[in-house]
Amino acid sequence: MKWNSIETFFLDMDGTLLDLAYDNYFWHEHVPLIFSKKNNIPFNEAKILLKKMYAENKNSLNWYSSNYWSERIEINLYLEIKRTRNKIKVFPGVKRLLSKIKAEGRVKIILLTNCPREMLHIKLDQTKLWRYFDKIISSEDYGYPKESKKFWKILENKLKYNKNKTAFIDDNVDVLKYAESSGIKYLFSVSIPDSKKQKKIIKDYESLENIGFFENKFID
Numbered sequence: 422m423k424w425n426s427i428e429t430f431f432l433d434m435d436g437t438l439l440d441l442a443y444d445n446y447f448w449h450e451h452v453p454l455i456f457s458k459k460n461n462i463p464f465n466e467a468k469i470l471l472k473k474m475y476a477e478n479k480n481s482l483n484w485y486s487s488n489y490w491s492e493r494i495e496i497n498l499y500l501e502i503k504r505t506r507n508k509i510k511v512f513p514g515v516k517r518l519l520s521k522i523k524a525e526g527r528v529k530i531i532l533l534t535n536c537p538r539e540m541l542h543i544k545l546d547q548t549k550l551w552r553y554f555d556k557i558i559s560s561e562d563y564g565y566p567k568e569s570k571k572f573w574k575i576l577e578n579k580l581k582y583n584k585n586k587t588a589f590i591d592d593n594v595d596v597l598k599y600a601e602s603s604g605i606k607y608l609f610s611v612s613i614p615d616s617k618k619q620k621k622i623i624k625d626y627e628s629l630e631n632i633g634f635f636e637n638k639f640i641d
């Protein structure tokens with residue numbers, strides 16, 4: 422693939438630009454700890470209870486919504502995200518790649534994330550990634566997560582882009598499947614979305630360990 426085969430670059434945030442280790446720490450360690458203290462139950466019990474609640478909301482906007490969870494478990498998660506924000510990390514090579522694309526000025530860089538606006542603000546402020554995007558879209562704005570047909574339909578109506586000249590990187594293979602059905606041509610996944618976990622085997626899409634390697638691996 423050549424740089425000039427694309428005009429639009431859609432990028433996921435968590436697990437693609439930012440290390441998913443933070444989210445896993447936050448939802449599976451930090452929140453259970455606060456929850457266990459608040460409800461006076463052992464940490465492991467809190468972990469199991471929350472895991473069950475998370476699973477019930479999988480693939481829905483609620484699953485991603487810090488507001489929903491704040492109300493549901495009666496903990497101000499906005500405050501907790503702020504408190505732990507120094508653990509949010511950009512993957513190596515991301516800023517170099519984005520700066521380069523931006524400097525050339527030909528390809529539009531658009532963030533497509535399931536992260537709700539409130540949490541997104543903290544993450545982009547903390548990582549200073551704001552400046553690289555031509556547009557930032559949170560699926561919360563559309564009312565449907567990226568793993569839904571409706572999301573891609575709304576995106577198509579709101580944004581003019583040539584699907585044959587669009588690339589999209591997302592660590593979530595389900596999301597890539599919806600993007601593929603909507604007609605986006607170049608799709609890539611990330612095999613190490615969480616630096617603290619093992620490499621994932623990705624069969625259905627081309628993948629890279631870290632998007633910092635994108636140019637070396639996929640651009641001729």
Ligand SMILES: [Mg+2]
Nearest residue numbers: 433435436592
């Ligand atoms: Mg992701």
